[in-house]
Amino acid sequence: MSIDKVAVIDFGSQYTHLIARRIRELRVYSEVVPYNVNIEEIEKIRPKALILSGGPRSVYEKSSPKIKKEILDWAIKENIPILGICYGHQLIVHMLGGKVERGEEGEYGISILKVLREDIIFHGAATEQKVWMSHKDQVVELPPEFIVLASTQYTPIAAYKSNEKQIYGLQFHPEVKHTKYGMKILRNFLYKVCKCKPTWKLSDFIERKIREIRKIVGNGNVIMAASGGVDSTTAAYIISKAVGERLHLVYVNTGLMRENEDEEVMETFRKLGFKNVHYINAKDIFLERLKGVVDPEKKRQIIAKTFIEIFENKAKELEKKYGRIEFLGQGTIYPDRIESGQASPVADRIKSHHNVVLPKGMKLRLIEPIADLYKDEVRRLALEMGLPRNLVKRHPFPGPGLAIRIIGEVTEDKLRILRKADKIVEEEMKRSGWYWKVWQAFPVLLSIKTVGVMGDQRAYEYAIALRVVYSEDGMTADFVKIPWKLLEKIASRIVNEVERVNRVLYDVTNKPPATIEFE
Ligand code: XMP
Secondary structure, three states: OOOOEEEEEEOOOOOHHHHHHHHHHOOOEEEEEEOOOOHHHHHHHOOOEEEEOOOOOOOOOOOOOOOOHHHHHHHHHOOOOEEEEOHHHHHHHHHOOOEEEEEEEEEEEEEEEEEOOOOHHHOOOOOEEEEEEEEEEEEEEOOOOEEEEEEOOOOOOOEEEEOOOOEEEEOOOOOOOOOOOHHHHHHHHHHHHOOOOOOOOHHHHHHHHHHHHHHHHOOOEEEEEOOOOHHHHHHHHHHHHHHHHHEEEEEEEOOOOOOOHHHHHHHHHHHOOOOEEEEEEOHHHHHHHHOOOOOHHHHHHHHHHHHHHHHHHHHHHHHHHHOOEEEEEOOOOHHHHHHOOOOOOOOOOOOOOHHHOOOOOOOOEEEOOOOOOOHHHHHHHHHHOOOOHHHHOOOOOOOOHHHHHEOOOOOHHHHHHHHHHHHHHHHHHHHHOHHHOOOEEEEEEEEEEEEEEEOOEEEEEEEEEEEEEEOOOOOOEEEOOOOHHHHHHHHHHHHHHOOOEEEEEEOOOOEOOOOOOOO
16 A cells, blocks of 8 residues: 655754654654755655745745745646745745745744634634744735735734645644644644545554565675664664564674663663674774874764774674675664755754764665654654563664763773763663653763862862753754752762762753754
């Protein structure tokens, strides 16, 4: 059975992926495509709808991102519904003959939307409702045949539709939780306007993937580096369901992991019934190569390169034993593809994530069973497949490990300090129940020393920063206002139990502008 798809055109809003995820929550498959996508690519997706996202620019600026006019014309001709949100709402008007201007005042945060005209898109929603706004520009004149559906105090044209074509525009953000009837509006658009069916189901997805992998791999061998994280373990589990013991898992102990992590990971792999697991202890090599290195990107590159080298050597060794290995399994997820700049021309390369780099010179075909999924979908899928709860609910942990949570040079000593602090943070977060409410909570060793007084003596020791964030996909994040008492408990345990630390700081920045990890 084919599934209905929606293409979300990205104009650079921080909410673009939220739109795509909300649509999937409504069980319709969605894909984010860059604003300059070609008509051929859109035709290949065969979307049942186009959604134009928000974005930070102004539609009337010459260089601002625009969708190709031929795509709009094609969608109109094929009667494929179009929904514009915020910038998208303005762009449709701008491109179809209406007018957008800079408003006197911006409208940010919650506004009251008044529905002026009954319409299918507002079915089941109150005529006065709270919506989330974030704009300065606004539509001042609609193209011919368009009508106003709703307005707010400052925005007379806050929602519109075309009387003749299947086009809707919303100045507010239905995807944001603060918009009370946002999901209802999206549901109306998908089910009533576009006539989409709720065909996106994770359990079907697993079966489909397993069949697909079997077909591609045939009798071949798949090699895969597994870290024990939820993404790679879920991907490995799907691959193992497809090819059984022809999946060769390689676990590299980089020495940059958390306390007892390697034993725990091996235990999980054993419980999951993976047959061919190859453990490599490479602690010394990593530490040796990181000696004296302080630059974050350099650290990442050294770790990635060393990792690949070790992995390649292992692959050669395994080929001697098992015959040719043609396939490489990876736990890449959707946001990895975006953040490493594969999917969006507007996305800058912020950090090099080593998990999406294909080993050079290895002519391997990629098997990436979860590359289209968001993190919350991976977690749901993992639970559905029976992976242990502990693993599924684990906070994300970066590939380069503690190396990027130690500012400056990485040494055995600093690793020991950070591991102890990390264990305390995890214990206290779990004990208080906060661990399961947040995206990540971890300490960072700042490697600067500050003065303190410990046991009546002057102490000149390390400072640790604590980072606790909420996030839905790691792409944006808010720092968490955890209770003072909990903060105090963590801080006092760290300075009391971890030698060489006399100060704990709390990070109160969001992403953007800060990233989640410090390096
Ligand atoms: P940043 O620091 O870019 O992190 O805001 C976003 C999310 O990605 C994780 N992260 C990584 N994950 N390899 C990974 O697998 C990496 O190199 C890497 N760097 C950051 C980070 O923990 C956060 O959840």
